[in-house]
Amino acid sequence: MTRSRLAALAAVLASLASPGHAQEAQPESTTALAERASVTAEDFMVATAHPLATKAGYDVLAAGGSAADAAVAVQMMLGLVEPQSSGLGGGTFLLYWNAALGELTSFDGRETAPAIADPGYWLGPDGAAVEFWDAVVGGRSVGVPGTPKLMEEIHARYGRLPWADLLAPAIDTAEAGFEISQRMADAIVEGQEQRLDAFPAAKAYFFDDGGSPKAEGSPLRNPDYARTLRLLAAQGTAPFYTGSIARDIVAAVRTETNPGELTLADFADYKVKERAPVCLDYRTYEVCGMGPPSSGALTVGQILGILSHWDLGRPGANTDIDHLFIEASKLAFADRGLYMADSDFVKMPAGLLDPAYLESRAALIDPGAAMGSAAPGEPPWDETRLYAPSADQPEFGTSHFVIVDRYGDMVSATTTIETGFGSRVMVDGFLLNNELTDFSFEPEADGKPIANRVEAGKRPRSSMAPTIVLEHGEPRLLIGSPGGSRIIEYVAEALIGILDLGLDPQEAIDRPHVVNRNSDTTEVEEGPGAEATIARLAAVGQTAKAANLNSGLHAILIGDGTLTGGADKRREGLAMGD
């Protein structure tokens, strides 16, 4: 990093860390988009959604910490400064590249449904599925959080620095205070529309005494969070899963509206699962990500596998890449809706990424005409089709971070409490997730079960797609994003930008998004080029409209001796390295 860039960053960070210097040096201007250039470094790098989280990770890496150490420091800080998106009360999927072993693995810290849950969990007294927002708010949507245990396990496996040291920056900042960012302030206003201030602890923390949302630049301290982290620093996560914090959560989810029925046994039973990453051979690369219960890697993999039948770098005069992407996306989302769920509970076809199957799906695409919406296919499978397709559900919170350390270890992690501010239930300084609304509300359709229906102890299907791309067995790219089920398309588009179009991470992240999750209307990111894109797509029969498509992509490209990082201009994040 150049000296001038370091100095500029130092100014931003100093202003953020000390309440009282409110407006002049926010990471984002008051417009929604803050233009950024790629950041380069040689030895290590971290990119997250908030400058203070990036700084916490950077300091750990500079002190000789591993990627796992930095991930712990980043997550603990994100839970404080971006509390609407992720934290101790949520779940995380994390890919880890272990340089010494030359091994890529993945960790599933997804929330679980309580033991009392059954497929009718989201049906009201009249037998109909409840409304989405009516389900979100209150304790019933809360699954057992996995993020604390995941952090402890990766630290135990790959950590170099003491656990307590990694929690210290977040403890200090929680006690000293930080400034509410523009994004967080906007999120509080939006959260109020969905009853954030109806829950006493959240109301006391995010609203002023007169009941108004705390504004951008206001100082915020979180002594409860500091106390929680001190407990975890001293005792590990035992208090969270078998001690006082578990008891506090079990009590807090018994809210007046939508009481939850999590038990201490649900907490004691929670396990982080190490899983084999799901990988697709794509051109000269292996694109690897998170398998079930996430639909992320399989759906990103299907999109890329279908598109591998075209040379996207040189598509030909009459071939519109956006059109091909939309059609591939429709086909992949059709399979996702039918087949994908927690494979520890439901049978899934083994052949979802089978090259011959994806070739047969690609053959359904007409480069000159839109197909409307797609039907699911018949991937190679030794079962007859068991399930009915499920409808998609809205999703809004979440954060993605990427880390490369000086030893060559790497992390790509997506972390969430689901919607912005999760269930709204706040306990011991952090918010509890509403991840159980990621299950299908309808348990069955056409007399067949829906794969992603609620079941006791099951993990809701996710779209999170933390990704590590390998080339000749070595990592080349780390990437991921928030955005609910749009995550899949944000990640697939950025992969195409970098791997096929040769863009650097920042350029690929900045490209306007085009999203279609198998509907008859495509979303085109609003902005200067949107109308022209919509008109171009109309020529091949695609109906499209402009939309606010708010990704939070963070990426690091690994070159020969150079790390190049990018942070999404649509959020307030930062890449930083040395």
Ligand code: DON
């Ligand atoms: O697991 C999932 O796919 C969702 N709960 C993630 C939600 C999300 O990304 C919202 N982002 N803005």
